[in-house]
Amino acid sequence: MYFDPRSVDVVADQIIGGRRVPGAERREVPSPSDRRIVREISWASPDQVDEAVTTARRVWRDSGWGTTAPRERAALLYRWADLVEAHAEEIARLESLVSARVYPEVMARDAKVVSGVLRYFGEFADKIDGSVTPTTKDSLSFTVHEPHGVVAAIAPWNFPIILAAWKFAPALAAGNAVVLKPSELTPFATARIAELAVEAGLPAGLFNVVHGDGAVGATLVKHPGVDYVTFTGSSATGARIMADAALSGLKPVSLELGGKGPQLVFADAPDLERLAAMVARGITYNAGQVCFAGSRLVIERSIADSFLDKVKGHMAGGQAGETWADGTTVPPIINDSQLDRIDGIVRDAIADGAQAVCGAKRVDREASGFFTPTILRGVTTENRAYREEIFGPVLAVQEFDDVDEGVxxxxxxxxxxxxxxxxxxxxxxFRAAQAIESGTVWINDWGRRTDFTAPFGGYKRSGLGKDMGRAGYEKYTKTKAIWLELA
Structure with missing residues (x-):
């Protein structure tokens, strides 16, 4: 066991103005690995959401953060990154306690991504130039980039600290203040990282954290003091957030939403054994609770039988267990509601004609819940397993005979x-990559690496706007054109 979950101390309050502020009521946060292990979090009232936004606005204005020299902003983010690394073990315990992220991965990947994102976007602070536009010789026209002001950020539960950092790091580097609402299921590590920001020297109140469910998120989005909204989560919730933002001031919004990522496999694909392991990992990683999971296998019929046998073999090697237990590779499903949903979709899919090659079973332990890695073959385009994002370790298989059909x-x-x-x-x-409408297409590969340069975001119901890369910084600025008539 990597740590004793009963010994972990948590940050149970809002972080407003650099202080821990108790919420209006307290709610239980159970561990998905052992639901008998429960911590409490205080939820923000509407007045506390108002306090967080008002504080962010005041500190942003009074500190001059938006006009602070870019290198000074960068230096603070570097110090913050150093503190995240110094506290990586504490952060990893907080993350693994109530999420599906296994402890060694948080240590090796998630905490390092947070510190890396802070440094990466810190470097952007003085790298985005304006431009001088063509005019007559007695005029000067040029553009400058300015921060929006107060950014409302709402992060999901599946990769809590990574996806929160994708928002607060570029927003702060670009000169904004931030009010972040992490998921009520996974709030603790993000709140601790916010405290480290103040320790690094960020003006207290520039980055605030409020806790609660969708109602708290809606209050935040609708607040008149919020200038920009960024959200990661389901497509249905994203649509509601977009509507709330439009009806409360026409705020700009960026949304990173759901996915139904295909693994399009042709018969001439290189190294089928390696590829089978990749396809298996693409749907079992984090128990399939990944927006970019390779949840659909679209495979050339001539190799389908042998390839599925290989994928099934790799799936069988996973070890289900607690996020803090040695050897765990398949973590629990986040809660019973999500487990019920996965099970319901799989049952409906089989009832509609899909065949279960393996898995298709929920496993209810005494104090946790898992879903066995599953392959469903013969999934039609009318089948629920094709139409809906499952967010579990369920691979829906379709077969094709020619290139056009596969694409x-x-x-x-x-x-x-x-x-x-x-x-x-x-x-x-390249023909397939150009034809598939998707924000990211990997060729002979799957999954995001720990580099930060590639923008990430979807087409269609998968969202609008980009996180990461240059686009993930620039969206937190607005462009002003200044025109000067020369005497």
């Missing part, structure tokens, strides 16, 4: 977050 199946009518194309034919690969 058409891979291109989902509703979702377009990520896709993978596997073939040794570069012409076929």
């Amino acid at each position: 058409a199946l891979a291109d989902h009518p509703d979702y377009g977050l990520t896709a993978s194309v596997h073939t040794a034919d570069i012409n076929k690969a």
Whole structure:
């Protein structure tokens, strides 16, 4: 066991003005690994949401953060990154306690991504230039980039600190203040990281954290003091947030939403054994609770039987367990509600004609819940397993005979977050990559690496706007054109 979950101390309050502020009421936060292990979090009242936004606005104005020299902003973010690394073990325990993120991965990946994102966007602070536009010789026209002001950020539960950092790091680097609402299921590590910001020298109150459910999030989005909204989560919730923002001041919004990522596998794909392991990992990683999961296998019929046997073999090697236990590779499903939903979709899919190659079973332990890695074959485009984002370790399989049919199946009518194309034919690969409507297409690969340069965001119901890369910084600024008539 990497740590004793009963010994972990948590930050149970809002972080407003650099202080821990008790909320209006307290709610229980159970661990998905052992629901008998419960911590409490205080939820923000509407008045406390108002306090957080008002504080962010006041500190942003009084500190001059938006006009602070870019290198000074960068230096503070570097110090903050150093503190995140110094407290990585504490942060990893807080993250693994109430999320599905296994402790060694948080140590090796998640905490390092947070510190890396802070440094990466700190470097952007003085790298984005304005431009001088063509005019007559007696005029000067140029553009400058300015921060929006107060950014409302809402982060999900599946990769809590990573996806929170994708928001607060670029927003702060660009000169904004931030009010963040983490998921009520996974609040603790993000709140601790916010405290480290003040320790690093960030003006207290520039980055505030409020806790609560969707009602708290809606109050935050609708607040008249919020200038920009960024959200990661389900497509249905994203639509509501977009509507709330439009009806409360026409605030700009960026949304990173759900996915139904295809693994398009042609018969000439290189190294099928390696590829089978990749496909298995693409749907079992984090128990499938990944927006960019490779949740659909679209495979050339001539190799389907043998390839599925390989994928099934790799799936069988996973070890289900607590996030703090040695050897765990398949973590629990976040809660019973999500487990019920996964189970319901799989049962409906089988009732509608899909065949379970393996898995298709929920496992209810005494104090946790898992879903066995599952392959569903014969999934039609009318099947619920094709139409809906499952967010569990369930691979829906469709087969094709020619290139056009394979590409058409891979291109989902509703979702377009990520896709993978596997073939040794570069012409076929680019043809498919160009045809599939998706924000990211990997060729002979799957999954985001720990680099920060590639923008990430979807097409269609998978969202609008980009996180990470240059685009993930620039969206937190607005462009002003200044025109000068020379005497």
